[in-house]
Amino acid sequence: MKNQTIKKIGRLLVPYLPYILLSLLCAAATVVLTLEIPILTGRGIDCIVGVHQVDFDGLLQVIRTMAMVIFFTAFFQWVMNRVNNHITYSVTKQLRQQAFVRLQQLPIAHIDSHSHGDYVSRIVTDADSFSDGLLLGFTQLFTGVLTIFGTIGFMISINGKISLVVILLTPISLLVAKFISSRTYRMFRQQALDRGEVTEFASERIDQQKLVHTFSYTDRTKEDFAKKNEALRQSSLKATFYSSITNPATRFVNSLIYAVVCFFGASIVISGGITVGALSSFLGYASQYSKPFNEITGVITEMQNAIACAARIFELMEAEPETERDVATLPTPPKGRISIQNVAFSYVKDQPLLRDLNLEVEPGQKVAIVGPTGAGKTTMINLLMRFYDVDAGSITIDGVNINDIPRATLRSAFGMVLQETWLKEGTILENMLMANPDATREQVIEACKASHAHSFIKKLPGGYDTRLGSDGGSLSQGQKQLLCIARVMLNLPPMLILDEATSSIDTRTEMKIQEAFGRLMEGRTTFVVAHRLSTIMNSDIILYMEHGQVLEQGSHEALLAKNGRYAALYNSQFKI
16 A cells, blocks of 8 residues: 555656756755865865964865855755745645545545545645655755765765775664664554544534533543544654654664774874875765765655555545436426436445335426435435435436436536525625526525525625625524525526425514415425425425335325325324
8 A cells, every 4th residue: 555655646746757857956966065065174174284384275265165165055955945845835735636626526425424524634634744744755855865875976085995884884774764664654644544533523523512512512522532632642652753763763873883984084094094184074974974864764754654644635536436427418498307216225235215216296396205304305305416326216307317417417407405504604695606606796685585584684794795604604593594595596496405494494484485485486396305394285295204115195185184194293283
């Protein structure tokens, strides 16, 4: 899995190959110029032979050259950092964008079966961790590797014997680094998983804070969060511990190597093999030679975290999207003749819900669906909108199988008001225009008047330009539902779905809205899910459902005359 993730990251970097080459060139220039400093330092030392024996002209030339080298080193490093930042954050932006686009393409079934907080953690937190590791890789890995090879070349040019000692002792540092870093990927992956769980838990509890306080669940919530937080602490400690001992361990080994080099080099100076300035240059290179190993081991450890986080993002990006057959389309405009034949469906394969469901709806008819909780009422609506696809049987609209119709085309033919309202962050006007972006302000106001939302909107400080917070902000549930009803009225689709559309509205306002709905439903095929039977008694067809099956079907009068389950439900609401 780790190797596959690295290959995927590599494919992401292919379009940035020119930038990567430029970064390598700048890194090479930076390394070469940096490695020139010890040579210049050695020359400067050799210009100072003793008391009253200083070559000032030579020393001044060395200082001028060193100043130029430092200037160009800083310039190339600045260019390299700019290029590396561009690569890193462009790739991270692309990765995050692709993950979010795939999230929009996933089936509702996938979204419903996964933690929403975990999605947020992957797209935000894991992407940030990935960018941190990638940036370190470009910034320090390139220069580190080039510095190692560069210093070897310069050391050999000064003295081959001492260089051989340094090179032979190097594998000790590499073995220590490999031993530690090989254990960090698994720990960083566990840390990412635990972080996702904490994000999910916090997100869920914040969204449902009112319920938490209503049921006095705060203490239990604190305990549950403490457990998840402790699990994250433990995994973070393990990951951080192993990653943090890498640098000290390799630094200790490199210090031992440096001490051996000093001893061996000093003996050669005493024997007259090299000058003091040359030894000083060599020791400078030996120090620079060991330093990249410390940095690279730290980078590798950080990249283990980045790869683990990238794997979680790729897992989301590679989730199976919704497929479209796109072989048919609806008539323009749709008439609204709906046929449901032998439909079977279940959310969980071994727990069937809908079985052998049959229904014929003529254009313009109003179909009401009633029954106890869990009967399959909302499931039937989910199938009509293709939030889920049927397991068996077929649903057709005007003779066209909905599985052959693009989902966007199908859903544009329906107007939908749910019991659960949704309003995006923005002004009331912007929320209304979601249904019809081409609508004028006057048309929005007319729709709000028809839904009886205009009266409370004009009392708000900004009227239709009042900004709403997440999911409606401080508006009441009833006010939010009125806005959702107005949004459908602004669109005027050929077919309607009303799933407990007036459940949060007072009785007086509901009566007015029912009148508006009555005008809206004229000539439109409508499905109404309701618990209050007073709202659906004038329906053309009433379906009474239990356990995923339609047990009774007919008009209000016919079902009362049958004196069955629907009649019992009606009497429980209207007779004392």
